[in-house]
Amino acid sequence: MSEAAKSRLFNMPGFPKPVPKPRGRVQPYEVKMTPNMGMGVFATRDIKMGELVFAERPLFGGPKNINMLSLEVPGSGFLAQKLVLDEYEKLLELCVERMSEANRTGYTGLTNSHKEDGSGPLTGISRTNGYGVAEVFDGVGPKPISDDFRYAFVGNTASRINHSCLHNVVRTFDIAAFAFVFTAVLDIKAGEQIFYPYCNIEASVAVRRRQLAPYGIVCECRVCTNATPESDKFREEYRSSTVELFAQAQQVMTGKSWPTNDEFRELLIFQKAAIEEGLHAVSAYQGILGALTFAHMGRGHVAKVQELQVKMQKFAGIF
Numbered sequence: 001m002s003e004a005a006k007s008r009l010f011n012m013p014g015f016p017k018p019v020p021k022p023r024g025r026v027q028p029y030e031v032k033m034t035p036n037m038g039m040g041v042f043a044t045r046d047i048k049m050g051e052l053v054f055a056e057r058p059l060f061g062g063p064k065n066i067n068m069l070s071l072e073v074p075g076s077g078f079l080a081q082k083l084v085l086d087e088y089e090k091l092l093e094l095c096v097e098r099m100s101e102a103n104r105t106g107y108t109g110l111t112n113s114h115k116e117d118g119s120g121p122l123t124g125i126s127r128t129n130g131y132g133v134a135e136v137f138d139g140v141g142p143k144p145i146s147d148d149f150r151y152a153f154v155g156n157t158a159s160r161i162n163h164s165c166l167h168n169v170v171r172t173f174d175i176a177a178f179a180f181v182f183t184a185v186l187d188i189k190a191g192e193q194i195f196y197p198y199c200n201i202e203a204s205v206a207v208r209r210r211q212l213a214p215y216g217i218v219c220e221c222r223v224c225t226n227a228t229p230e231s232d233k234f235r236e237e238y239r240s241s242t243v244e245l246f247a248q249a250q251q252v253m254t255g256k257s258w259p260t261n262d263e264f265r266e267l268l269i270f271q272k273a274a275i276e277e278g279l280h281a282v283s284a285y286q287g288i289l290g291a292l293t294f295a296h297m298g299r300g301h302v303a304k305v306q307e308l309q310v311k312m313q314k315f316a317g318i319f
């Protein structure tokens with residue numbers, strides 16, 4: 001890690017904070033074999049939206065784009081890249097050797113989908129399983145010059161969460177605790193698998209497939225299987241649609257009579273479509289919750305307004 005990245009981290013107020021723990025004495029998740037996705041992470045009890053599922057320190061971290069390192073090596077691009085990959089593998093061998101036995105077993109047991117690109121086996125695991133962490137990057141500025149200067153971290157449990165476009169957790173990185181934090185974005189039932197999207201789920205199915213290809217994943221979730229040009233369009237326009245809806249709903253505050261029966265029905269249909277597409281698990285859903293709150297306000301449904309306000313606050317706190 002660069003000096004600048006290190007000093008930003010060490011000067012973080014509260015660093016190093018203990019890793020946050022989920023409520024209750026028994027951990028709310030377990031790692032076990034799935035029939036078709038290798039290992040996976042499952043809920044061991046009902047988990048409510050907004051609850052911490054787990055937090056953990058990474059097993060290993062390094063530059064998100066290893067190829068960037070080759071820019072510092074003089075000589076031809078290909079040879080420089082090979083040299084960097086070989087050196088990186090040696091460095092990783094040292095890191096893995098220093099891990100506890102449990103962590104070493106955890107790390108070496110992870111999937112490797114970079115077997116054909118010159119990466120060594122440990123480097124391949126890092127490239128396959130590393131989550132890009134926005135908060136840790138090289139350079140002195142408050143923000144990195146580009147995504148290439150960010151770091152990626154591998155987690156023992158975090159990297160065993162499988163992909164689905166119908167996800168139920170969101171991931172943040174608590175810098176002061178130096179830990180991944182996974183929070184339930186929907187209510188999760190005991191026994192359900194925990195899913196995190198490895199692609200941009202606000203993109204069309206074609207784009208999602210392209211983004212998932214490097215992981216060797218062909219997603220067979222409901223929304224990929226049932227994707228149509230209409231559902232792609234809905235997804236791609238979802239974020240801006242929710243902003244528009246929310247702006248329209250704010251008319252209630254200016255005393256305008258809103259919504260009409262038709263407008264109210266349309267809003268509910270839009271919400272239903274969002275849920276059907278799994279888009280009630282992304283931050284833009286706040287726009288729908290906000291619009292619904294105003295719509296019920298306009299109709300004088302006091303109890304419903306209060307209920308939605310509580311939900312909105314809880315939902316907003318996740319992101």
Ligand SMILES: [Zn+2]
Nearest residue numbers: 165219221224
């Ligand atoms: Zn999918």
